[in-house]
Amino acid sequence: MVDVWSLALIALGFPLGATRFRKYSKHLSIFLVYIDAPILGFWAGVELKAQLHSVLAPSLALLVAFIPIVLFRDDCPKRGAFAITSAFGNTIFLGIPATLALGGSVDSALVYAMVTTFIHYTLAAIISCKEGKARIQPFTVTFLLGLLLSTSNISLESIEWTKRIGAELSKLGLLLLGLNFNREVVRLSKDVMLIGLLKHVALPLLTLPIFLMSKDLTLLIESSMPPAFMNIALAMVYGYDVTLTTQAVITLTVLWIFPFAILSVLFHK
Template sequence: MPTGDVLPLLIALFGLVAVGQLLRLTGAVPTSAPDVLARVILQVTMPALIVVILADARFEPALVPAVLACTVALFSACALGVVLMRLRGASRPAQGAAGVTAAFANTAFLGVPFVLAVFPGSRGAATAAVIIDTVDTTILLLTFGVAFAGAMARPRAPVHSPRVPRLLRAGGSLLRQPMIVAVLVGLALAVAGIALPAALARPLAQVGQTTAVLAFLTIGLGLDLRSLRGQTVPLAGIAAIKLLVAPAIACLVLLLLDVRGDVARTAVLQAAMPTAVVSAIIATDAGCDAQLAAAASVVTTLLSLATLPLVLTCLQAIGL
């Protein structure tokens, strides 16, 4: 999609964010609305969208390098977030919040709908967006992200339960996530070469197509601008890492591997997405700096309106 066509798309999508914020500020909806809509997205619309995409998936050779590039960018951003706050003399909980929020991107709520809009009809891009979200923002966040946030938070009472049962419980919990189930079902259909019956594919597609509107509306409803107070310098650093450095690292990895095309561009765009809201929740729950984590989610989401067109322009300029 030409860059000139992207700006109207972004304005439309972030217009929904503005509507959500207006509804929040005017009290037109209950305070529980963001949580309710988020559950609808995570448990209904996104799983439906994932099954439809993966059942008709196109697994291009570039998919593995694309996932690798995003993963390298993720771990690099996490390390840079910690270093940033350490150089400022911040506490370990603040370092943990910076690491988690700089690393994990909003590849589901924002990334998948955005990629589908930028690359309409590209099965390779759609497949890559979902797989990257599954690996980096679901599996790695719920494993490495949780462990990292806990390690960086204030000391807690030691856990005496055996490691193997804890790992089995964690694995079982992961497999009960509707989006993971949807990924497994979609991949099974694709590998087996079984097409979704039209009677099932059409309603699933219609439900899945509501994801973008609901997701951007939910982001607006959940934005708390008060969390930005007194955090200017660290937030600027985290935003630079998340929105500019991470996609640059992903792009560099793909260029070194000589991987180009829609799948490669999808990987860079997913790395360029703002902080995943759930990563801020995980950081807070672990005992990291809650105010910094929430503020990072807000400021990166707002700034992505400017940085995503910039990233797209750069991708076109270098011919990735």
């Protein structure tokens, strides 16, 4: 969600990116992917209350991700960067405000975000370019553990503080935008245009039949979000093309802002 803390971290990342602090991007990414994300994954599993359509819709991201996996099967860094940026959007930081602005359901958006993140992190680990890296993502394990515990009578009140801390620490990922920023990353290259076509056209079109059956506008809103900021951290951890990933995240987010602003005004007339 957008708050003062989040905006401050985005702003702070740009001056830090021009200093020696830039070299700590990799360390921050490892922390976010292997320590903070599993905490969030656990609570996502515990709190998941899903209807069939809200699980099926985010699963369509796998079909979109499969396209670059096949196209670039001989170029692992490019394949990974394409797969995660073309299929997995910013479902929380941008997705929730967009859902509120366009009249969708926040509850449905949260379910979409939980399921999408589970698929996102699991796939990122499976197609890792790092030799010898485990193909099991900690987020996957903790999410499934959370689902299991959600069906039991075990009280988790004593550790609920970890959910709040995990949510706040996850915002550190916003630093990565500034730390990895340079003038070259805001560029509408052919690769970024193809990623945009997959993310903003192919995925919403695949989602359209489920929307027509469920009448849940949130599914279309969330499926059209620009690439998630955490894609940058995943690219660093799993050896994907970080430059391409950063280009796609920043460029498509900037381009997304304009149509979103217009739609927000139209929906509130």
